[in-house]
Amino acid sequence: MSTAEAASHLRENPFGLAKSQLRRVGEIFELDPNLIRVLSQCKKAVEVSIPVAKDDGSIEVYLGYRVTHNIARGPSKGGIRYHPDVTLDEVKSLAMWMTWKCALMNLPFGGAKGGVICDPKTLSASELERMTRRYTSEIINDIGPERDIPAPDVGTDGRVMAWIFDTYSMNKGHSVLGVVTGKPLSIGGSLGREEATARGALYCIQALSVKNGERLADYSVAIQGFGNVGANLARLLHLEGAKVVAVSDSRGAVYNPNGIDVPAAVAHKQERGTLLELANAEQLTNDELLELPCDILAPCGLEQVITEDNASRVQAKIICEGANGPVTPTADAVLEDKGVLILPDILANAGGVVVSYFEWVQGLQEYFWREEEVNAKLHDIVARAFQEAWQTKERRDTSLRMASYGLAVQRVAEATTTRGLYP
Ligand code: GLU
Numbered sequence: 001m002s003t004a005e006a007a008s009h010l011r012e013n014p015f016g017l018a019k020s021q022l023r024r025v026g027e028i029f030e031l032d033p034n035l036i037r038v039l040s041q042c043k044k045a046v047e048v049s050i051p052v053a054k055d056d057g058s059i060e061v062y063l064g065y066r067v068t069h070n071i072a073r074g075p076s077k078g079g080i081r082y083h084p085d086v087t088l089d090e091v092k093s094l095a096m097w098m099t100w101k102c103a104l105m106n107l108p109f110g111g112a113k114g115g116v117i118c119d120p121k122t123l124s125a126s127e128l129e130r131m132t133r134r135y136t137s138e139i140i141n142d143i144g145p146e147r148d149i150p151a152p153d154v155g156t157d158g159r160v161m162a163w164i165f166d167t168y169s170m171n172k173g174h175s176v177l178g179v180v181t182g183k184p185l186s187i188g189g190s191l192g193r194e195e196a197t198a199r200g201a202l203y204c205i206q207a208l209s210v211k212n213g214e215r216l217a218d219y220s221v222a223i224q225g226f227g228n229v230g231a232n233l234a235r236l237l238h239l240e241g242a243k244v245v246a247v248s249d250s251r252g253a254v255y256n257p258n259g260i261d262v263p264a265a266v267a268h269k270q271e272r273g274t275l276l277e278l279a280n281a282e283q284l285t286n287d288e289l290l291e292l293p294c295d296i297l298a299p300c301g302l303e304q305v306i307t308e309d310n311a312s313r314v315q316a317k318i319i320c321e322g323a324n325g326p327v328t329p330t331a332d333a334v335l336e337d338k339g340v341l342i343l344p345d346i347l348a349n350a351g352g353v354v355v356s357y358f359e360w361v362q363g364l365q366e367y368f369w370r371e372e373e374v375n376a377k378l379h380d381i382v383a384r385a386f387q388e389a390w391q392t393k394e395r396r397d398t399s400l401r402m403a404s405y406g407l408a409v410q411r412v413a414e415a416t417t418t419r420g421l422y423p
Helices: 014-028 033-039 088-104 125-138 158-172 196-212 228-239 262-272 286-290 329-338 351-365 371-396 400-419
Strands: 044-053 059-070 076-083 110-117 148-152 220-224 243-249 252-255 282-284 296-299 318-320 341-343
Touching: 014 033, 014 088, 014 329, 014 400, 033 400, 044 088, 044 125, 059 076, 059 088, 059 125, 059 148, 076 088, 076 158, 076 351, 088 110, 088 351, 088 400, 110 125, 110 148, 125 158, 148 158, 148 351, 196 228, 196 318, 196 341, 196 351, 196 371, 220 228, 220 286, 228 243, 228 262, 243 262, 243 286, 252 286, 282 286, 329 341, 341 400, 351 371, 371 400
Parallel strands: 076 110, 076 148, 220 243, 220 296, 296 318, 318 341
Antiparallel strands: 044 059, 059 110, 243 252, 252 282
16 A cells, blocks of 8 residues: 555544543643643644655655644753654644653653654655755744754654754854754764663663562563664563564564564664564564563554554553554553553653753753763653652552643643743
């Protein structure tokens, strides 16, 4: 199926889901409904058209967005997504989740997100560069180190961040390190940023295993998605002795109940651009991977992969949300009834934005830290957030998701009321 024919992965309106999630948090945590109404909307949404000269001489016009959800606790922060299914409402929901994620981690940031409707896999490197530079110049007055700081997300990487950094800096006339995070090391990136999202997820799984009185080596794990988060999580869990039984990319899954050779899978993907035909593994579909018998299921791709249709067939005991919004609220309720423990997105995948914060701080100070220092500080923040969320879950007798969202929303609500409504 070509991309143009492919159905969107978004079956429900993601912003509608994010808003109803917020309303639920407001009820459970008894927050002021006026405040919930304020937080239900995004502060600013910019839509830009991005004309790009293609290599064949034609011109393609792409549509791009940058949305700021909230800045009560500091400048807004969040990635930029390049994907054919991007919609304004998707970007709004992702921006709102960034607000909660930064608040849960206690970072001095609000939430934002950007997106361009395109299929980066079909663009040449020079087309991608021209598109990125034009998109950056269209939002140049909306971003900045004190204003809004982009980062990588689905379909973007360090190379794209380097073009954003360069375009912004050329327009200012000097290097502005703090304008974007997830930069390559050679231009002011942070050690540890590349694998930070996966490392944060690993720290959450470790903290949970301690609560359960289990060891990582006892766990079998199925990982859906083999981009930055999924591939690094597979690698880190494998290094820690866990048994990674299945991994998948957009083309399909590979499965071995005795354990996948993860370094071989990473090399195979690098060489062939796919996981299919990996040696010593059976081929499955992505849907089959989600229903495998295993201890941990880690959806690390896009939103809405576990829905009311398949939630009852999930066999994992633990779900670790490496992606943003991979479980719909209806599926969430089904899984909760089944006793599945969910490490929610704003906790499980926050490692990326935590090390983005470190990169921003290092850039502002022009003083760079050792990798062990970065990882130790990341551990401190994620482990503390896990404990706070866990205590709230116990105290309120609610799910870890509701506890995490509740803590986060309360913090943003407090900052908003303390500042007061302007004018
Ligand atoms: N895109 C990542 C996320 O969803 C990272 C955002 C950032 O580092 O600002 O958390």
